[in-house]
Amino acid sequence: MNSPQIGRPAGGGRRRKLALVVGAIMCCGAIMASVGAYFVYAKVRNNASQILALIQQTPGLRVTVQSKRESMQFNGQTSAVVYLFPKTNATTHELTFDAFVAQATAENVVHHFTLLDNRAYWTTVAANDSSVVVDATCLGAMPPFRLANLANARVVDQVDTTDTAIDTTCPAAQLLQLSFAGETFVLCNAPTSNQLTKAVGQDVDLTIEYISDAHALPVLAVPTSVDGHLMDCPVLPSIADDGASSSSSSLASDVSLVLAGAPRVASLVAAPACSSCVHGVKPCVFVHGVGSTGGPTTSTFESYWGQIHTLLPCCSSFHFAHLELVTERWDSPTVQRAFCNVALRVSNATNASTTIGDVTILAHSMGNLVVGGALANNVCAMSEATTWFSLAGPMAGSKSANLLADKCHDGSWLKKPLELLGRCPVSGSFGSLVAESTVGPVMQATFNAAQAMRQRYVTRTLCGTNPVGLVSAYSVQTVLVGLLSHHDSPQHDGVVDILSCSAGLNGVEFGTSVESPNYAGQLNHADCSFRYGDGWWGNGRKPIKWLQCAM
Numbered sequence: 001m002n003s004p005q006i007g008r009p010a011g012g013g014r015r016r017k018l019a020l021v022v023g024a025i026m027c028c029g030a031i032m033a034s035v036g037a038y039f040v041y042a043k044v045r046n047n048a049s050q051i052l053a054l055i056q057q058t059p060g061l062r063v064t065v066q067s068k069r070e071s072m073q074f075n076g077q078t079s080a081v082v083y084l085f086p087k088t089n090a091t092t093h094e095l096t097f098d099a100f101v102a103q104a105t106a107e108n109v110v111h112h113f114t115l116l117d118n119r120a121y122w123t124t125v126a127a128n129d130s131s132v133v134v135d136a137t138c139l140g141a142m143p144p145f146r147l148a149n150l151a152n153a154r155v156v157d158q159v160d161t162t163d164t165a166i167d168t169t170c171p172a173a174q175l176l177q178l179s180f181a182g183e184t185f186v187l188c189n190a191p192t193s194n195q196l197t198k199a200v201g202q203d204v205d206l207t208i209e210y211i212s213d214a215h216a217l218p219v220l221a222v223p224t225s226v227d228g229h230l231m232d233c234p235v236l237p238s239i240a241d242d243g244a245s246s247s248s249s250s251l252a253s254d255v256s257l258v259l260a261g262a263p264r265v266a267s268l269v270a271a272p273a274c275s276s277c278v279h280g281v282k283p284c285v286f287v288h289g290v291g292s293t294g295g296p297t298t299s300t301f302e303s304y305w306g307q308i309h310t311l312l313p314c315c316s317s318f319h320f321a322h323l324e325l326v327t328e329r330w331d332s333p334t335v336q337r338a339f340c341n342v343a344l345r346v347s348n349a350t351n352a353s354t355t356i357g358d359v360t361i362l363a364h365s366m367g368n369l370v371v372g373g374a375l376a377n378n379v380c381a382m383s384e385a386t387t388w389f390s391l392a393g394p395m396a397g398s399k400s401a402n403l404l405a406d407k408c409h410d411g412s413w414l415k416k417p418l419e420l421l422g423r424c425p426v427s428g429s430f431g432s433l434v435a436e437s438t439v440g441p442v443m444q445a446t447f448n449a450a451q452a453m454r455q456r457y458v459t460r461t462l463c464g465t466n467p468v469g470l471v472s473a474y475s476v477q478t479v480l481v482g483l484l485s486h487h488d489s490p491q492h493d494g495v496v497d498i499l500s501c502s503a504g505l506n507g508v509e510f511g512t513s514v515e516s517p518n519y520a521g522q523l524n525h526a527d528c529s530f531r532y533g534d535g536w537w538g539n540g541r542k543p544i545k546w547l548q549c550a551m
Contacts, residue, residue, distance in 0.1 A: 050194040054194050055196075060084060060211045062082075062083055062084075065205075068203055072204075084097045100115070108126065109125065109134055110126075111124050116222060120138065121137075122138070123223045124136070133226050173189055173190050186201075195208075200268070203534075204536060280314070284317070284360045285342055287323070287364070288301070293325075293326050304364075306529070311530075330373060337379055340356075340380035360387045361386065363388070363390060364392060365496070365529075368391070372453040373446070373453075387551075389547065393496070398497075399487050404430055455506065461510075464496070466522040467525075469494075469524030470527050477494070478495065482494040482495070505518075516546070521540045
């Protein structure tokens with residue numbers, strides 16, 4: 001299901017740029033902040049205090065962030081340059097950073113990201129005149145820097161990796177391992193100068209330059225809004241600090257290795273499941289959610305699914321269904337038959353057969369109700385060879401659909417823009433998505449039947465738990481919709497809460513790692529359709545990587 005206010009989000013390029021740049025700065029800022037957190041000592045002193053002191057005395061750092069996975073690309077861009085300005089917290093004496101990124105685009109504008117005094121600003125300015133502000137907004141989501149304190153950096157002797165794309169060459173340098181947001185990084189420290197030269201991870205590399213001349217750095221200032229006034233963004237919320245975990249066990253282990261003459265090893269090896277198609281290589285059928293119109297099946301559907309057709313080696317072919325989900329309800333026999341026709345045709349079922357064969361079904365949002373309803377009504381059936389990936393399915397409806405119905409009827413200020421967007425009066429598709437708890441017994445039974453079919457046949461499930469998600473322009477909409485919808489759970493993707501997304505999945509456990517069979521990621525509703533790729537930091541912000549592992 002899309003946002004009640006937006007069917008197919010426009011300006012996807014702008015949102016991907018925002019996600020790319022913000023993700024890049026979050027990643028490098030988090031890693032650099034971690035440097036000043038906790039280092040452990042084993043056989044060789046790691047010069048932590050000298051490294052920290054040098055960073056604090058340096059006017060700024062220029063960090064080039066390079067992604068190594070196609071799901072992090074946007075229009076071929078896989079890198080960003082981030083300027084970090086070190087400073088020390090006067091109260092806690094912790095190392096913190098201000099930051100700035102400028103990224104030019106083909107639209108003759110430049111996107112600026114500014115992090116200043118723990119306030120985050122995003123502005124778009126004219127390429128030929130930076131004083132002309134085209135767009136401006138505040139950002140309210142930042143990575144949990146203090147989570148780095150939960151894992152203790154350690155000196156290692158070598159890096160274990162099977163990925164030839166990971167360059168861990170650090171000539172005459174000391175290797176330091178640290179973890180951030182569930183991911184492992186190895187940093188190179190030049191022992192003679194105590195300068196960090198780069199950081200290496202599975203998905204991202206950072207090249208670090210120390211800038212001694214302050215005049216070579218951008219000027220940091222509070223940006224102006226479109227109307228020319230200084231922006232007034234709120235202080236970013238603090239992250240609860242649970243304290244650093246004890247390093248005694250890690251230190252004892254390292255000492256034992258040293259005494260035995262064995263190397264201390266950091267592992268950047270991907271899980272085996274992420275490099276093999278555990279469910280086989282087969283045709284893939286994609287079923288969209290509410291807001292899209294009917295039409296022939298296509299081999300791409302970028303406005304809804306992004307570049308997913310280029311990123312799944314476990315799909316032998318790609319078939320994007322186009323169902324009439326603007327006017328029709330999800331429980332419409334016509335819509336359910338249309339889905340079955342696509343799935344049966346792709347699986348090469350005989351004319352007389354109603355059983356879907358060896359294909360993978362990937363259904364987003366209301367598409368899951370269409371699939372579950374079709375199975376419940378015996379329009380078609382799934383075989384043991386069929387796999388079904390359920391993505392952000394509102395299996396118990398959505399309070400956001402109730403919100404839309406209310407705003408279209410109460411005459412509020414939202415009614416007119418909703419009418420202009422074609423959302424008022426409420427169509428049958430949106431009307432069929434009101435929360436199960438607010439409908440009569442007949443519709444409740446219809447929801448329950450679809451849930452039972454998903455419980456029986458689903459292979460893997462993805463749910464979003466954060467309306468901000470991957471920090472795209474779509475985040476503003478999902479945050480607003482989430483606030484107005486009054487979901488039954490604080491964990492929601494802006495449109496669907498975790499209770500509805502997991503409805504009927506009795507006993508199923510969700511995890512926040514890409515290796516989890518069922519994934520509860522820090523994603524919003526649009527992120528769960530893969531249209532914005534993977535985040536640049538955090539194991540819980542990579543829906544495509546999760547899917548690649550799960551398939």
